[in-house]
Amino acid sequence: MPASGPTLSVAVHRGTSDGSTLRVDHFTVPAHDSQTVLDVVTWIQQNADATLTYRFACRVGMCGSCAMTVNGVARWTCRTHVSKVIRDGRLEIGPLRNLPVIKDLAVDMDPFFDKWAAAGGSHAPTATRYDPVVDIDPQAPERVAANAGIECINCSVCYASCDTVAGNPAYLGPAALNRAWTLVNDLKHADTKGVLDVVSGSGGCHNCHSIGSCTALCPNELDPLSSIAGLKRATTRRAFRGR
Amino acid sequence: MRLAQRSQPLWLAHVLHRLSGLGLALFLPLHFYVLGMAMSQPERLDGFLHWSEAPMVKLAEFGLVFLLAVHLFGGLRLLVLEFLPWPAPHKTLAAGAVAGAALVSGLFLLNAV
Amino acid sequence: MQLDRHDTDILILGSGGAGLFAALHALQSAPQGTKVTLAVKGLIGKCGCTRMVQGGYNVSLGPGDSVERHFMDTIHGGKWLPDQDMAWKLCQLAPERVRELENEIGCFFDRNPDGTLHHKAFAGQTADRTVHKGDLTGIEIINRLMEQVLRRPVERMQEHRAVGLIPTRDGAALAGVLMIDMRTGGFRFVRAKAVIMCTGGGPTMYKYHTPSGDKTMDGLAMALRAGLPLRDMEMVQFHPTGLLAGAHTRMTGTVLEEGLRGAGGQLLNHAGQRFMFDYDAKGERATRDVVSRGIYAEMRKANDPEQEGVFISMAHLGPENVAQKFKGMVKRCADCGFDLAGGKVEVVPTAHYFMGGVVVDPDTRTAMEGLYVAGEDAGGAHGSNRLGGNGVANSTVFGGVAGDTVGAEIGKLSLRDPDDAILQAELARACHPFGQTPGHVQTLRNHLQEAMWDHVGVMRTQTGLTRGVAQVADLKAELMHCGVEDGSRAFNLTWHDWLNMASLCEVSDVIARAALARENSRGAHYREDFPDPGSLDSSFFTVARKDGDTVNVTHEAVRFTIVSPGETVLPEGEPETLVG
Amino acid sequence: MLTLRLYLAQRISAMLMVPFVIVHLIAMIYAIQGGLSAAEILGRTQGSAFWFAFYGLFVVAAAVHGAIGLRVIAAEWLRLARGLDLLMWAAGALFLGLGARAVLAVTL
Numbered sequence A: 001m002p003a004s005g006p007t008l009s010v011a012v013h014r015g016t017s018d019g020s021t022l023r024v025d026h027f028t029v030p031a032h033d034s035q036t037v038l039d040v041v042t043w044i045q046q047n048a049d050a051t052l053t054y055r056f057a058c059r060v061g062m063c064g065s066c067a068m069t070v071n072g073v074a075r076w077t078c079r080t081h082v083s084k085v086i087r088d089g090r091l092e093i094g095p096l097r098n099l100p101v102i103k104d105l106a107v108d109m110d111p112f113f114d115k116w117a118a119a120g121g122s123h124a125p126t127a128t129r130y131d132p133v134v135d136i137d138p139q140a141p142e143r144v145a146a147n148a149g150i151e152c153i154n155c156s157v158c159y160a161s162c163d164t165v166a167g168n169p170a171y172l173g174p175a176a177l178n179r180a181w182t183l184v185n186d187l188k189h190a191d192t193k194g195v196l197d198v199v200s201g202s203g204g205c206h207n208c209h210s211i212g213s214c215t216a217l218c219p220n221e222l223d224p225l226s227s228i229a230g231l232k233r234a235t236t237r238r239a240f241r242g243r
Numbered sequence B: 001m002r003l004a005q006r007s008q009p010l011w012l013a014h015v016l017h018r019l020s021g022l023g024l025a026l027f028l029p030l031h032f033y034v035l036g037m038a039m040s041q042p043e044r045l046d047g048f049l050h051w052s053e054a055p056m057v058k059l060a061e062f063g064l065v066f067l068l069a070v071h072l073f074g075g076l077r078l079l080v081l082e083f084l085p086w087p088a089p090h091k092t093l094a095a096g097a098v099a100g101a102a103l104v105s106g107l108f109l110l111n112a113v
Numbered sequence C: 001m002q003l004d005r006h007d008t009d010i011l012i013l014g015s016g017g018a019g020l021f022a023a024l025h026a027l028q029s030a031p032q033g034t035k036v037t038l039a040v041k042g043l044i045g046k047c048g049c050t051r052m053v054q055g056g057y058n059v060s061l062g063p064g065d066s067v068e069r070h071f072m073d074t075i076h077g078g079k080w081l082p083d084q085d086m087a088w089k090l091c092q093l094a095p096e097r098v099r100e101l102e103n104e105i106g107c108f109f110d111r112n113p114d115g116t117l118h119h120k121a122f123a124g125q126t127a128d129r130t131v132h133k134g135d136l137t138g139i140e141i142i143n144r145l146m147e148q149v150l151r152r153p154v155e156r157m158q159e160h161r162a163v164g165l166i167p168t169r170d171g172a173a174l175a176g177v178l179m180i181d182m183r184t185g186g187f188r189f190v191r192a193k194a195v196i197m198c199t200g201g202g203p204t205m206y207k208y209h210t211p212s213g214d215k216t217m218d219g220l221a222m223a224l225r226a227g228l229p230l231r232d233m234e235m236v237q238f239h240p241t242g243l244l245a246g247a248h249t250r251m252t253g254t255v256l257e258e259g260l261r262g263a264g265g266q267l268l269n270h271a272g273q274r275f276m277f278d279y280d281a282k283g284e285r286a287t288r289d290v291v292s293r294g295i296y297a298e299m300r301k302a303n304d305p306e307q308e309g310v311f312i313s314m315a316h317l318g319p320e321n322v323a324q325k326f327k328g329m330v331k332r333c334a335d336c337g338f339d340l341a342g343g344k345v346e347v348v349p350t351a352h353y354f355m356g357g358v359v360v361d362p363d364t365r366t367a368m369e370g371l372y373v374a375g376e377d378a379g380g381a382h383g384s385n386r387l388g389g390n391g392v393a394n395s396t397v398f399g400g401v402a403g404d405t406v407g408a409e410i411g412k413l414s415l416r417d418p419d420d421a422i423l424q425a426e427l428a429r430a431c432h433p434f435g436q437t438p439g440h441v442q443t444l445r446n447h448l449q450e451a452m453w454d455h456v457g458v459m460r461t462q463t464g465l466t467r468g469v470a471q472v473a474d475l476k477a478e479l480m481h482c483g484v485e486d487g488s489r490a491f492n493l494t495w496h497d498w499l500n501m502a503s504l505c506e507v508s509d510v511i512a513r514a515a516l517a518r519e520n521s522r523g524a525h526y527r528e529d530f531p532d533p534g535s536l537d538s539s540f541f542t543v544a545r546k547d548g549d550t551v552n553v554t555h556e557a558v559r560f561t562i563v564s565p566g567e568t569v570l571p572e573g574e575p576e577t578l579v580g
Numbered sequence D: 001m002l003t004l005r006l007y008l009a010q011r012i013s014a015m016l017m018v019p020f021v022i023v024h025l026i027a028m029i030y031a032i033q034g035g036l037s038a039a040e041i042l043g044r045t046q047g048s049a050f051w052f053a054f055y056g057l058f059v060v061a062a063a064v065h066g067a068i069g070l071r072v073i074a075a076e077w078l079r080l081a082r083g084l085d086l087l088m089w090a091a092g093a094l095f096l097g098l099g100a101r102a103v104l105a106v107t108l
């Protein structure tokens, strides 16, 4: 489709992880005032190349399915305005790093969620649906710490940005460890010991080198770096208490 | 694609710390070896130390102290980050560490020349 | 054609609040060793609308509140059309479900300073009863549920799209579901003793809409083709303030939260003047349907292609104050280039929720053995309008109920063989676009969205609806000639756009016909030619059924099994409302 | 591939080395004034129980710390999976062996 008016020059990484069909395609996309990177990708699929694959769902930054690498940085594309990331009228868009590519811009997120589960990432109850909801002081330090990390949309931006994940495939990664930290601070959680055990294992929190790309890039402004430091302290304290 | 996320200060601090650690680890055996000469062949040690007057060797020496200083302050930064539950201004900490390292190695350089 | 065949005991479609709760409860209540499979169009927990819930969850756990009060508010909100047994079950089980979420699933609902659960006020309710986690309640609920499901032995079929419900040869029972494994593009037929359908409706056939992009009425289209009765299909809820940012951005239509109006936000028309007081004494604070109609009327009056919508303005409340109180909203607007705190943002009513759905009993059973439906796909609980906060309550309550019901009944159910003719017909239907010359699916979708918005939208007339029915039929025919390139079918989004469009066309037709069949105005359904609500005592709901190639809509009387118009179940002496 | 135990060993040795390195750095800055000679070094350190303990502990800490550090780098940058333990112990032994020899040479 010929475009009149201002345009963007967009390079899109195509293909699958097996590498057989990897290539970069170039497109010219009409530019608009309110335009997100997801809109650019959508325009290409709808108007220029019907075979382009990408993933999105909510389109407002809640589901964390639309993350891609944009001009070298992992971002949620539905909430990334083009003007914020464009360089010299150019966009380069690829799949997230550190995860297998299914096709084009869609990655397989299973390893990310497998690690989420492996880091002990789910609540173990201390009460049932027949018990009243317990009172929790919203100012209790544990609750404050847990609240600070709980609103993760599991978008994998941090995971894709972490060089430790890139170098060490066993490393659980920032998001899973951030969730583990919220569980350690969950006053209702029955298995704090279990969480501290798994995050002390070979893929655990001690592999983190505080590189901080996770905290710098989390679109929800969470701070996995500090959460992981919290886990390091908690496990160290426990080691010295000899339990 | 160039990984632009790597231009953030904490990433640079990490790489600097790693490279300095690696440099130290590679240099250390050499350093020990040279000092070990004091036991068997003190004259060769002296010979070696004479070289150290040479500009090249001076530069290398300065480099080592620099590495040690960088690694020391980088390491202190990490230890503070991990063991003291300080809130977020990690970047300031990183900058401070670099400044400290520059100070020490600068001092050393001044003394050496 | 290559068709992979697979068997399971319990197959769940969709991973919103309904699907995930169905999975957890099925595992709890079915005999040991029962195989549970979760198939979903996106990734588990990362698609659908439950995740997008902002406001919160209605539950009568607050001081002075009661199940009776919640029930009466639901009946009043639904203008006496809800199925009363379903509405009662919704209100009755909500407390248990919230305690389950908090105590067993591990949700962090917000607390009062004294440590008790915080309940906030939501429009149209006589008590503060909406529990929440900030304004991202859905993320909290779905993330915690997803974690619980991921660590349990549930067979996962992610990025699997259901395309057809395949009955047995005698048509009395469901044999299984035909699916596309989206990643490979291959077909898969999954037989199951029981299927729980939780695909979540989703009125995305409107020009402006809020739901997640994966929701395109697939479930209701499949149910319709399988001959199941659908009720309340004219009932589409519009949220008054959707963001308007142009046709080229997926941001358009997304919700600006209700609380903005509640806090004093002003709506300004094209002349820059407030107008809501012309329509209702409560001004901007009137209920969703009233405000939506007010905005729509102003838009129509101005008829300005340069500025379609109206503006919401918050600046008079102090930009810093707004930025602090509505942090998430202000940031969301800023991300797409608008200044909500200090400037004005263009808004428009946006299709938000679908009250209509498959006819079910209060235990989620349908007319077809082996098929259970829960969540937004099921009709009845809300009648003509859904209270804010009752949507996620509905999906989680009935998802759990479905899991329990199926778990208890699974022992009596067995695997059945499909009607091969129907299976082949559904396969052919899904592959239809590959036999046509490639066209531009998106253009057709745009036309459908325009047609539904113009003729079957916020305000309706017989002429408009008739035109709507005709236009939808034309688009359906056009779609049948619009092909998709048959290169690789693996993760071929354009093929799925075509299938989405097919579902939307089928259901749009039913919406328009049901709207024609209701010649009065109730809740979300407003007929300019019949503005009267009609007599409450003779309230009826519409039931649509596929009959050959057409859809027939009939009326059925609402049964007042618990309370009749003019009565209340609140104990004597209870105040009318607890909110001041 | 860092577990809690390796992590603790690396961090504790690092903390231990902080005063060592600072003292060593000051000593070096002081010592190089006017050039270095074997006699000068040996004159300061030989026969001193303090310097023996100081450098002895320093070497042990550095051996532990450096060996674990190399293990991490090998894992992440060279993608070694097996042989990590071997590498770590070998590096540690080398540091310790050469270091012990050096300490003995300058303090005995």
Ligand SMILES: Cc1cc2nc3c(=O)[nH]c(=O)nc-3n(C[C@H](O)[C@H](O)[C@H](O)COP(=O)(O)OP(=O)(O)OC[C@H]3O[C@@H](n4cnc5c(N)ncnc54)[C@H](O)[C@@H]3O)c2cc1C
Binding pocket: C013, C014, C015, C016, C017, C018, C019, C039, C040, C041, C042, C045, C047, C048, C049, C050, C051, C052, C053, C054, C055, C056, C057, C058, C160, C161, C162, C163, C198, C199, C200, C201, C210, C211, C212, C214, C215, C216, C218, C219, C255, C352, C353, C374, C375, C376, C377, C388, C389, C390, C391, C392, C393, C395
């Ligand atoms: C922006 C927004 C805000 C909202 N805020 C509130 C609120 O504050 N309070 C409230 O009570 N309600 C709210 N709602 C409504 C609420 O989200 C819904 O009522 C409820 O979550 C529906 O749950 P569900 O499980 O039925 O469907 P969903 O959560 O939508 O899940 C549907 C699932 O089915 C899958 N699916 C769809 N088609 C297929 C197919 N063909 N094959 C396989 N899988 C398929 C989808 O991918 C998804 O996983 C809001 C809705 C929106 C859009």
Ligand code: HEM
Binding pocket: A208, A209, A210, B017, B018, B020, B021, B022, B024, B025, B028, B071, B072, B074, B075, B076, B078, B079, D010, D011, D014, D015, D017, D018, D021, D062, D065, D066, D067, D068, D069, D070, D072, D073
């Ligand atoms: C003042 C003394 C020292 C301090 C405070 C210190 C501190 C640290 C810390 C905290 C780390 C962990 C970094 C991470 O996990 O990212 C580290 C790593 C390392 N250190 Fe040191 N160190 C010191 C001295 C030394 C010495 C003398 C050597 C030389 C053998 C050395 C070699 C290394 C190596 C090779 C690493 C691994 C680098 C990496 O993982 O990135 N360190 N140091």
Ligand code: SF4
Binding pocket: A064, A151, A152, A153, A154, A155, A156, A157, A158, A159, A174, A175, A178, A217, A218, A219, A220, A221, A222, A224
């Ligand atoms: S921590 Fe932030 S970046 Fe990481 S997955 Fe969660 S929301 Fe995404």
Ligand code: F3S
Binding pocket: A161, A162, A163, A164, A165, A173, A174, A207, A208, A209, A210, A211, A212, A213, A214, A215, A224, A225, A228
């Ligand atoms: S980027 Fe990676 S190394 Fe740690 S601080 Fe964040 S997880």
Ligand code: FES
Binding pocket: A056, A057, A058, A059, A060, A061, A062, A063, A064, A065, A066, A067, A076, A077, A078, A079
């Ligand atoms: S599409 Fe949901 S976060 Fe972007």
